[in-house]
Amino acid sequence: MPDDLLEFVSGPPGYSAVWLWLGLALILAVIIWYAAVFVATLPSHRLRTIPAVRNLHARVLRHRFTRTVRRITDSHRRGELSDTAAGAALARTLRSFLHQATGRRAQYMQLRTVADGELAAAAPVLSALGDAQFNRASATDVDQLGEQTEELIRSWP
Structure with missing residues (x-):
């Protein structure tokens, strides 16, 4: 795996990859929340x-x-x-x-x-x-x- 890709997935030195996945999970949760509110308010x-x-x-x-x-x-x-x-x-x-x-x-x-x-x-x-x-x-x-x-x-x- 190229070093750039490895650094992107694992994060810069000193940061855990957990933060990347946590951020992505939070973004996904917000998208799902907005979609649910949109559907729930449809006539x-x-x-x-x-x-x-x-x-x-x-x-x-x-x-x-x-x-x-x-x-x-x-x-x-x-x-x-x-x-x-x-x-x-x-x-x-x-x-x-x-x-x-x-x-x-x-x-x-x-x-x-x-x-x-x-x-x-x-x-x-x-x-x-x-x-x-x-x-x-x-x-x-x-x-x-x-x-x-x-x-x-x-x-x-």
Whole structure:
């Protein structure tokens, strides 16, 4: 090995090669950090198009919204939310999840439009949540609807 290359790899006399490798590792860590922050702050519609990130994004979304549904259901069970408020919160959470997961603006779609399109699997749950939210005489079990909403989000493709 030429002396110049040997000196570059091992460092100048009196310096350990560990410092070179440590510096390179720190530079690599900073690059990875910036890339992670860049990807984490991309909007959902962009994340759904990146093949390497698509599956991770879907798992994170499912986990985040499942946790939110569980919190709403637990609040209802403790009596902190009425049936109407819990139904509204669950419907809002499910519609937000559908928007983030598919890009369809489910928050603004009528139930008939949801049932006729690619979100049809969510229509029965949204219908029951609407009944719990708007029909005070409804005998709908909101805790069971919370479990159904959680299962729908967990199993969404």
